[in-house]
Amino acid sequence: MNVADAIRGRLVVSCQAQDRSPFTDTGHMMAMAAAAVLGGAAGLRGQGVAHVRGMVDLGVPVVGLVKRSTPGSPVYITPGEADVTALTRAGAQIVAADATGRPRPGGEKLADLVAAAHTGGALFMADVDTLDAALAAVDAGADLVGTTLSGYTAGPVPDGPDVALVGRLSRHCPVPVIAEGRYRTRTQVSAAFDEGAWAVVVGTAISDPVNTTRRFAQACPHPRLDS
Numbered sequence: 464m465n466v467a468d469a470i471r472g473r474l475v476v477s478c479q480a481q482d483r484s485p486f487t488d489t490g491h492m493m494a495m496a497a498a499a500v501l502g503g504a505a506g507l508r509g510q511g512v513a514h515v516r517g518m519v520d521l522g523v524p525v526v527g528l529v530k531r532s533t534p535g536s537p538v539y540i541t542p543g544e545a546d547v548t549a550l551t552r553a554g555a556q557i558v559a560a561d562a563t564g565r566p567r568p569g570g571e572k573l574a575d576l577v578a579a580a581h582t583g584g585a586l587f588m589a590d591v592d593t594l595d596a597a598l599a600a601v602d603a604g605a606d607l608v609g610t611t612l613s614g615y616t617a618g619p620v621p622d623g624p625d626v627a628l629v630g631r632l633s634r635h636c637p638v639p640v641i642a643e644g645r646y647r648t649r650t651q652v653s654a655a656f657d658e659g660a661w662a663v664v665v666g667t668a669i670s671d672p673v674n675t676t677r678r679f680a681q682a683c684p685h686p687r688l689d690s
């Protein structure tokens with residue numbers, strides 16, 4: 464079975480830790496990822512070469528990315544070709560990168576990142592924000608498109624996922640569409656599959672206990688103000 468087929472109709476869990484989280488070290492993140500696999504995750508999405516290398520040993524496909532900020536560029540998800548190569552060397556079977564059409568640091572072209580993924584034996588997942596960006600990514604050779612960056616490139620971040628974009632991409636893109644970004648409920652996950660999603664990625668709602676705690680705390684009459 465190829466990697467895309469292995470995640471078809473299934474859940475992928477993104478295991479990433481925010482800066483202040485006590486889960487940032489590889490050991491804790493591997494425990495989180497192993498729990499996700501035990502719970503039924505058919506794939507994992509991981510940030511950083513060390514985490515990706517560890518996740519590969521858990522026996523499910525790994526979508527790897529590197530978050531790296533560069534002054535003057537808004538692109539921080541796998542900005543460069545060298546990041547792609549580092550991820551394929553770490554064993555990522557799918558490499559995810561920003562494909563929003565915003566200028567990359569150093570002026571690197573999306574097609575070069577796609578080629579680097581393929582040279583390393585991986586599929587390329589285009590993290591997009593719009594249908595136009597998805598179509599351009601497919602033209603550049605992307606193997607999968609994900610709604611990952613919808614809601615993060617203009618205006619305030621919405622509360623819920625962009626299920627409508629899943630539908631638009633499914634109707635117009637000839638590659639698997641991955642629903643990702645702000646999925647918090649089973650109803651939202653089902654809605655994404657109804658709109659044609661190939662797989663759904665859930666991150667924060669499963670793998671970020673800090674955020675989960677904060678959401679419950681904020682529902683209390685006296686939420687702590689420093690959290």
Ligand SMILES: CC(=O)N[C@H](C=O)[C@@H](O)[C@H](O)[C@H](O)COP(=O)(O)O
Nearest residue numbers: 477611615644645646665666667668
């Ligand atoms: C926008 C951005 O940087 N997204 C990142 C992409 O890898 C991660 O921070 C998200 O956690 C991931 O996309 C899963 O989404 P959610 O955590 O909402 O389920």
